[in-house]
Amino acid sequence: MQVVNLRSPGGLDQLTLNQVDEPGEPGPGEIRVRLHASSLNFHDYLVVSGAMSTEENRIPMSDGAGVVEAIGKGVDEFSVGDSVVSTFFPHWLDGPARVADFKTVPGDGVDGYAREQVVRPVAWFTHAPKGYTHAEAATLTTAGLTAWRALVVDGGLKAGDTVLTLGTGGVSIFAVQLAKAMGARVIATSSSNDKLARLRELGADETINYREEPEWGKRVKALTDGHGADHVIEVGGPGTLPQSIEAVAIAGHISLIGVLTGTAGDVPTAKLMAKQAKLQGLIVGSRRDQIDMIRALEVMGIKPILDRAFGLDEIADAFRHQESGQHFGKICLEF
Numbered sequence: 001m002q003v004v005n006l007r008s009p010g011g012l013d014q015l016t017l018n019q020v021d022e023p024g025e026p027g028p029g030e031i032r033v034r035l036h037a038s039s040l041n042f043h044d045y046l047v048v049s050g051a052m053s054t055e056e057n058r059i060p061m062s063d064g065a066g067v068v069e070a071i072g073k074g075v076d077e078f079s080v081g082d083s084v085v086s087t088f089f090p091h092w093l094d095g096p097a098r099v100a101d102f103k104t105v106p107g108d109g110v111d112g113y114a115r116e117q118v119v120r121p122v123a124w125f126t127h128a129p130k131g132y133t134h135a136e137a138a139t140l141t142t143a144g145l146t147a148w149r150a151l152v153v154d155g156g157l158k159a160g161d162t163v164l165t166l167g168t169g170g171v172s173i174f175a176v177q178l179a180k181a182m183g184a185r186v187i188a189t190s191s192s193n194d195k196l197a198r199l200r201e202l203g204a205d206e207t208i209n210y211r212e213e214p215e216w217g218k219r220v221k222a223l224t225d226g227h228g229a230d231h232v233i234e235v236g237g238p239g240t241l242p243q244s245i246e247a248v249a250i251a252g253h254i255s256l257i258g259v260l261t262g263t264a265g266d267v268p269t270a271k272l273m274a275k276q277a278k279l280q281g282l283i284v285g286s287r288r289d290q291i292d293m294i295r296a297l298e299v300m301g302i303k304p305i306l307d308r309a310f311g312l313d314e315i316a317d318a319f320r321h322q323e324s325g326q327h328f329g330k331i332c333l334e335f
Contacts, residue, residue, distance in 0.1 A: 002335070004114035004315055005057040010050025012316040015060070023119040026072035032119045033084060035066035037134035038112075040322050040331040041142045041170065042258065047108050048319055054108055060315075061333070062088055062106050064113025065128055065137035075122055083128040085137040085294075086113060087287045088145065090124040094288040114315060116335060126290050129297045135332040139304040140294070142284055143170030143330065147233070148293040149285035150255035151178055155231045159183030164220055164229035164247055165204075166236055168195045170330050171257055173305050175233045176202050181300040187220055187229060198328055202305070210243075217246025228252060228275075238265020248277045256281045305329030 001022045007014040026032045038061040046052040048060050064086040068078050078084065088105060092098050103109035106124075128137035150171075151157040163179040165172040165188045172188070179186050180203035188204040190196050196207040206223050208216045221228050228249035234241060239261025241254075245268055248254055254277060272279060285293075307327040310318035312335040322331055 001116040002312055003059055003116070004061075004312060006048055006054065006060050008056045009053070010048060012048060012319055014050075015048060015316050017313050017315075023117055026070050026075075026119050028073040029075060030072040030119055030121050031068050031075060031078055031084075031125065032070040032117065033064070033066045033125065034069045034117055035064050035113055035115060036335060037065045037138040038114060038333045039063045039135070039138040039141075039143070039170070040318055040333070042260070043102075043105075043142065044107055045319055045322055048315075052102075052108065058107070059111035059114055060107045061112040061114040062086070062108065063138045063141035064106070064118070065134040067134075069117070077122055078125070078127075083132070083134070083137065084125040085128045085290075086125055086141050087123065087290055088141050088284040089286065090121070092286045093123060094286055097282070097286075099283075114312065114333065116312075123287060126287060126294060129294050131298075132303070135306060135309060135334050136304050138332060139170065139174075139306070139330040140290070140297075144174050144297075144304065145285045145290050145293055146171045146257055146282070147174035147178055148296075149282055149289055150233055150257060151175060151231055152182075152293075152296075153285060153289055154280055154282060155253045155255065157182055157184060157231060161185070161230040162187065162224055162227070162249070163231045163233070164244070165189070165233045166210075166240060166244070167260075168192075168199065168328055169235060169258075172233055172235060173199075173202070173329055176204055177302050177305075178300075179231075180204075181302055184231075187223060189216055195328055215243070215246075217243035220247035224249075231255070233257065236261045238262050238267070241265070242268050245272050245275070245277070245279075248275060250275050250277070252277045254279045257283075307331050309334045311335060
């Protein structure tokens with residue numbers, strides 16, 4: 001079978017496509033999956049670019065979707081032929097967060113899904129949503145579940161709330177779709193007027209070009225008659241957090257899910273305290289969260305926004321496309 005390996009110390013020119021033996025039969029409690037798709041995330045980029053160190057010849061990609069080829073003894077959750085999608089934290093099954101690193105994350109601490117076949121314990125996968133392609137399903141492991149946890153699991157989103165999303169990355173676009181499907185009002189930001197137009201097509205009620213309006217936190221308050229956003233999908237980190245705190249409503253919820261502007265910086269803590277808002281860091285979610293999300297997606301009829309697909313042998317080009325920042329929606333590998 002074909003597999004992609006990352007040579008140390010990383011870099012897109014260190015991604016190699018190799019031929020290896022197929023995995024054997026699954027053991028008790030395991031399944032063998034023929035993988036057909038993966039999707040690119042910023043975390044994957046940090047790994048393959050060498051910004052995050054990993055073991056020599058690591059197989060990258062945290063998201064994987066495909067079909068169950070064989071099941072081991074004692075497996076009753078899946079059957080041969082089922083469409084499945086991977087989990088980000090295979091050992092975090094339910095309940096509150098239990099991990100604070102990436103040691104068990106496929107594509108980082110352990111081998112991931114840039115390959116054609118894999119044998120893994122049952123808990124490493126869930127059923128994919130009915131009617132999804134493999135590429136669509138592969139977007140859920142990281143981006144989809146992060147947006148779901150931010151808004152629903154931790155944020156307690158309800159109809160009539162106002163949601164502020166930053167940028168047009170995978171999580172932010174999922175957040176727009178989820179929020180609108182659940183009856184919320186959405187305010188979205190971007191530096192591209194073309195992308196803002198596409199966000200409005202997805203249902204965003206108001207859009208803000210943050211380059212044209214650098215004090216966009218005040219603009220959010222003006223658009224909400226001084227109330228502010230009940231939920232903020234914060235992907236920038238220190239460079240955007242002050243404006244997110246300005247924008248958030250009293251007793252609102254800021255989900256810190258990204259650090260695109262850096263890992264440290266000044267935070268207006270007095271304003272955050274005065275607003276009695278919750279600032280919560282989060283990394284994806286549990287297997288139970290994923291199962292709940294998939295059930296909801298089937299009911300709501302939401303489909304991910306896909307930008308472009310590449311072959312497994314084009315993985316470096318896929319990441320170069322991600323680097324360009326020209327994409328809107330998820331970039332996928334299909335194989």
